[in-house]
Amino acid sequence: MSTNSDPIKGKAFVLGKNIDTDQIIPAAHLVYSLDDPEERKFYGKYALSGVPVAESGLPQGNVQLTKEGETESEFRIIVASDNFGCGSSREHAPACLEIAGIKAIVTPSYARIFYRNSVDGGFLIPFESYEDLSREVHTGDDLEIDQQNHILKNHSQGKEYKIKPLGSVADIVRAGGIFEYARQTGMVAAK
Amino acid sequence: MTLTEKILAKHSGKDRVSPGDNVWVDVDILMTHDVCGPPAIGIFQKQFGENAKVWNKEKLVIIPDHYIFTADKYANRNVDILRAFAAEQDLPYFYDVGSDSYKGVCHVALAEEGFTRPGEVLFGTDSHTCTAGAFGQFATGIGNTDAAFIMGTGKLWVKVPETMRFIFEGTAMPPYLMAKDLILKIIGDIGVDGATYRTMEFAGPGIKALTMEDRMTLTNMAIEAGGKNGVVEPDEITEAYVKSRTNHPYELVYSDPDAKYYSEHFYNLEEIVPMVAKPHSPDNKATAEELEGTYLNRAYIGSCTGGKLSDFRAAAEIIQGNKVKIDTYIVPATTEIARGLETETIFGVPLIEIFREAGCRIGNASCAACLGGPSDTFGRLNSDEICISSTNRNYPGRMGSKQAQVYLASPYTVAASAITGVITDPRVFIQETVI
Numbered sequence A: 001m002s003t004n005s006d007p008i009k010g011k012a013f014v015l016g017k018n019i020d021t022d023q024i025i026p027a028a029h030l031v032y033s034l035d036d037p038e039e040r041k042f043y044g045k046y047a048l049s050g051v052p053v054a055e056s057g058l059p060q061g062n063v064q065l066t067k068e069g070e071t072e073s074e075f076r077i078i079v080a081s082d083n084f085g086c087g088s089s090r091e092h093a094p095a096c097l098e099i100a101g102i103k104a105i106v107t108p109s110y111a112r113i114f115y116r117n118s119v120d121g122g123f124l125i126p127f128e129s130y131e132d133l134s135r136e137v138h139t140g141d142d143l144e145i146d147q148q149n150h151i152l153k154n155h156s157q158g159k160e161y162k163i164k165p166l167g168s169v170a171d172i173v174r175a176g177g178i179f180e181y182a183r184q185t186g187m188v189a190a191k
Numbered sequence B: 001m002t003l004t005e006k007i008l009a010k011h012s013g014k015d016r017v018s019p020g021d022n023v024w025v026d027v028d029i030l031m032t033h034d035v036c037g038p039p040a041i042g043i044f045q046k047q048f049g050e051n052a053k054v055w056n057k058e059k060l061v062i063i064p065d066h067y068i069f070t071a072d073k074y075a076n077r078n079v080d081i082l083r084a085f086a087a088e089q090d091l092p093y094f095y096d097v098g099s100d101s102y103k104g105v106c107h108v109a110l111a112e113e114g115f116t117r118p119g120e121v122l123f124g125t126d127s128h129t130c131t132a133g134a135f136g137q138f139a140t141g142i143g144n145t146d147a148a149f150i151m152g153t154g155k156l157w158v159k160v161p162e163t164m165r166f167i168f169e170g171t172a173m174p175p176y177l178m179a180k181d182l183i184l185k186i187i188g189d190i191g192v193d194g195a196t197y198r199t200m201e202f203a204g205p206g207i208k209a210l211t212m213e214d215r216m217t218l219t220n221m222a223i224e225a226g227g228k229n230g231v232v233e234p235d236e237i238t239e240a241y242v243k244s245r246t247n248h249p250y251e252l253v254y255s256d257p258d259a260k261y262y263s264e265h266f267y268n269l270e271e272i273v274p275m276v277a278k279p280h281s282p283d284n285k286a287t288a289e290e291l292e293g294t295y296l297n298r299a300y301i302g303s304c305t306g307g308k309l310s311d312f313r314a315a316a317e318i319i320q321g322n323k324v325k326i327d328t329y330i331v332p333a334t335t336e337i338a339r340g341l342e343t344e345t346i347f348g349v350p351l352i353e354i355f356r357e358a359g360c361r362i363g364n365a366s367c368a369a370c371l372g373g374p375s376d377t378f379g380r381l382n383s384d385e386i387c388i389s390s391t392n393r394n395y396p397g398r399m400g401s402k403q404a405q406v407y408l409a410s411p412y413t414v415a416a417s418a419i420t421g422v423i424t425d426p427r428v429f430i431q432e433t434v435i
């Protein structure tokens, strides 16, 4: 993930509320190694494969994050409704999204373990929006997150929305994860 | 300060903490299992070096439980990774598959093996680690990176949560009610994100009347409301359990009388009725009575929340002398509970006999179909089954197929429904047979 504050650009993938970790990566797929470069690709292939078809890629639905036969998605930013990532503590959830190519998520609220895993593992950046944008943004819209000014720009619709600053986790996000943060602050010896 | 704030203050070397503070805490126990252990170990080795040693081998507990009785080669490989790591690190607390020490579901095993101690801090790479809060411990789920960080340093940052307090009046659990009904009621009331980032503290005389197993059912499902942890103040029931399992010293911690709460919610045991969570969310609440007659073709009793000995005793009370009408799966959480099914009796008949006679299928101690798992998993919902289950999650695809539908309920309600083949309020049976 980008550890600087450059804008994050790419196509939107839109989801509803309470997207739980079983929908993000169904449990049957948790057996693959995240370290093995080939096996790891399965996570990109199956990311969000548990989302009911009609609710995958709103508003029309029936869009797969990762196209059949591929391991990386064309989408870069997930926009969802409340309580994203609820359910299990599996770090495979933010990891699979990163492997699929997702750089950031924008939702009004997260389940805490998912949020924490995203930040501490440095997988992607979980931004919080003030309002539920899942009905405003359409899957495929061309988005840009301006991290300096905390703005989400929707170039396809010519609209802009304020998003929240990262707050107390900003230092860990900027460092690129908990280990990098701990090395920078001297908690863990530098490699 | 609240109980949770006090534990976090003590473990971060501070006199006081307030909700919202970020603190680094010293960890008493780290638990991991076969799904998240291997990636956590991979990160640990990458970050601290191939030959690095864990910070304290007495404090790392590894309990394989998720994908155990399967032919899936990747799943079996994961247990091999744990085995090699436990040997290399000379870990005293590894409960290996196929050995006499094999336990089964980690959250129940942690309690049975004496790792759930009042006043301590426990992290686990599993969201239901919050179960241990039943013992007055601060316990919460984390990811693999955080677990790897603890393996190397013995520390982790925590944001001090606000506390929501759920106060139960009442002197005893009514004969038809189980802790599962209480927590389904609460989750239905506040929603699956109703306690996000917060502590759920369960208090009042109604809670003091509960056994340890019942309290564990409550705290287990704090995560289903988004809670960071669930907690019950320790008392003589807690101490009796912990002392029977370990000699390890611990410290009893209580909330101060002037502690500040985010909110307080009042309930009365006598006013709660058997509850059901409809597909596909634990907060999709209804009463068993409202759903009477809903068609089912599968029943499942098991998991960390609904597969304890008291859960099977409850189910057997209803099932005894009856035949089940639909496929009914019985999965003890741990091997100790599996042995209990043989030794615990009702009118002289072992529970396991009652289940066999009724036509139930009995599986080996593990998580089994609670989270679906590989396709050959015992009890897995492989197509469009409609299942009533004593487990804790019913999100789409949780128990296997996305086409399946899962209703969550207490073991009483699951057992009553298994006999009739439709959702059934257990009060019908309990008034007839038990009391």
Ligand code: SF4
Residues within 6 Å of the ligand: B066, B105, B106, B107, B126, B128, B302, B303, B304, B305, B366, B367, B370, B371, B391, B392
């Ligand atoms: S029994 Fe179910 S909820 Fe409990 S640890 Fe296993 S998979 Fe998770």
